[in-house]
Amino acid sequence: MSTYKLYYFNGRGRAEVSRLIFAAAGQKYEDVRYERDQWPSHKSEMPLGQVPVLEVDGTKLPQSLSIARFLAKQFQLAGKDNLEQAKVDAVVDTINDLLAKYIPVRWEQDETKKQELIKKFIAEELPKHLQNLEVLGKLYGNGGPFFVGNHLTWVDLFFYDMATNILQLEANALDNFSWLKKNRAEVEKQPKIAEYLKNRPQTQF
Incomplete structure (x- = not known):
C-alpha cells in the first residue's frame, strides 16, 4: 500500500x-x-x-x-471514464480562469489599490466567471448537485475551496447562483468532508 x-x-x-x-x-x-x-x-x-x-x-x-x-x-474521484475526466478538467480550467483574476487582488500589498481592485473584481469579473461555472454544472451534472455525472469528483472539492476564499471577500457572491450554492452545500454534507472541515486547523489563508 x-x-x-x-x-x-x-x-x-x-x-x-x-x-x-x-x-x-x-x-x-x-x-x-x-x-x-x-x-x-x-x-x-x-x-x-x-x-x-x-x-x-x-x-x-x-x-x-x-x-x-x-x-x-x-x-x-477523477471521473468514471475519459469523457467525464475531460468534463472535470473543463470545469477545473474554468475555475482557474476565475483564480487568475482573483489572485492578484488577494495579494495586492497597497491597501488603497487593493480596495479598488476588489470593487472591480466583484462588479466585473466575479459574476461572469461564476455564471460560466453555473452553466457547466447544469450542463454536465445530469440534473444533480455535482459538477460531473451526478457524483462527487475532485472538481467539486476544488470549487468548494476556491469559493471559500471568494466568500471571505464577498459574502453574497453566490446569491444569484443557486446551482453553485447547492453544490457547495452538498459537498459539506459528505460525512468525511464534514468531519474534516470540523477538525481542520484554522489558518489565515
Whole structure:
C-alpha cells in the first residue's frame, strides 16, 4: 500500500484541494506544514524549490493541480471514464480562469489599490466567471448537485475551496447562483468532508 506525505505551508492555499481529496477518500497521509520561518531550510529538498509537493513512496511530485489529479485518479474521484475526466478538467480550467483574476487582488500589498481592485473584481469579473461555472454544472451534472455525472469528483472539492476564499471577500457572491450554492452545500454534507472541515486547523489563508 502506498504512503503519502503532503508538504505545504501552514495554510489552505494551493494544497487544500489535495487535503480535501484525501479526506473524501478516507486516506491517511502525513500533512507536513511549514511555518514561514521554517521554509528556507527545506526549500532545497523540493524538486522545484516550491510547495505543495506530494511524496508518494519516496517520489516527490510538484505542482498543485498535477498532485490533485493524481490523487483523484488514485481514489476514483477523477471521473468514471475519459469523457467525464475531460468534463472535470473543463470545469477545473474554468475555475482557474476565475483564480487568475482573483489572485492578484488577494495579494495586492497597497491597501488603497487593493480596495479598488476588489470593487472591480466583484462588479466585473466575479459574476461572469461564476455564471460560466453555473452553466457547466447544469450542463454536465445530469440534473444533480455535482459538477460531473451526478457524483462527487475532485472538481467539486476544488470549487468548494476556491469559493471559500471568494466568500471571505464577498459574502453574497453566490446569491444569484443557486446551482453553485447547492453544490457547495452538498459537498459539506459528505460525512468525511464534514468531519474534516470540523477538525481542520484554522489558518489565515
